Amino acid sequence: MSSNGDLRAGAGHALRRFGHALIGHDASPELLCELTNQLERLTWELEEGVDRTRDPSSFGDTWVAPIADGEPLKSYDDRPVSGRSSPWGLDLDVHRRGNEVHASVTLREAHEGAPGRSHGGIVAALFDDVFGFVLGVEHQPAFTGELSLRYQAATPLHRPLSCWARTYRREGRKLFMTGELIDVTVEGQPVLVRATATMIAIDADKLFVSTAELPAPPDEDVALDV
Template sequence: MTETADPPPSSDDVRESRQRAGRAIRDLSHAFIGRHASVEQIDRLSEVLEGITAELWPQDHRSRFDAFDRERDIDYPQGRFTHDFDDRPVSGTASPYGLDLELHRVGDEIEALVTLRSAHEGAPGRSHGGVVAALFDDVFGFVLGVIKQSAFTGELTIRYHAATPLFSELACRVRFDHQDGRKIYLVGELTERSSGNLIATAKATFIAVDPEMFARLTAERPPPPDESSSPTA
């Protein structure tokens, strides 16, 4: 089995289909968690999903490096913007785990608007704290694009000031703080838009990396395993 990259971005039909499928999977997760279903419906859902999964496993592995690499060179415009890394776990439009963010650049800050839903629930009526942490980690990554620096997360600290509500629009706003050698320090906050309440604050240390070294190390990694034979497949 070989590893292949996606068709180039001009293949709009493939990209749009993947984005549609990603959104459908996300909506399915919220419907599955947030609504009652009969045993017959659940069994039918399992059969359909297991059948489609069985069709996909024999296909060639996909490499997401090209999309990741393109993202590094994008200049985010002021105001609302989109990005090309559709598989990015939190902000990707084709990601089954995406949060359906609305992204804005405000000066040198990044603001992500988001409404968390049923599948994000931890305590009743409230988001799981790990979802909030993942949100900050992903949105901090766009600040690296603003300052034009490749880096990885070294440390992420979240302070929760209040319960994170579901079904209410939130604003996650993050920015560059300072840099000390390879260490890049970022800060941000999460607020509820309707009330202005502070939900959480975050600070992160990212470690700068050389893009060429990163590309070389990525190329040297072994191919992904055959997941179709894993216990969970």
């Protein structure tokens, strides 16, 4: 029998497929009414269940486990962008390549912004997530301090894309990262988006403290100067 984690992952995958189908296909009023009624009923059933809290250890293992070159990178199942149970996930295939992280992705109907193109916020979320995988390679817990993107060309739907990222410098608690999103199906493999990020290192034990117990954040840009 499948584990509860595998069953949740199957539900997450089905929800992602459903989202693309809903956005990408016409449906009769009757079918839409039926879908709404069934989804409302199932949602009510889920909401009657016991509230879930994620096991903190599912996050902490990322910083200590060795990651061999070429090895696929995994994270916790509910991770919004890349978790296998996430209804919003992008179905990334992520691997370590030397000191870089490479993610393969094909964006689809539910990711559309301008016609035939990905929404820019989806691309930003993609980079933020891939930069997070670099932290696993670095064995360094950190949070995003700054994220900057330069959109050089439209990001197409339904075409295989490659997103890579790496750390290029470290100063104290700050890790400076860079990355690119590339269209691998076009001759010359043009760069669609370039991104940079500043990640702020944090002690691993602080990841397991409730945000309500943490001190208030410093004003404005002070966090980036530590």
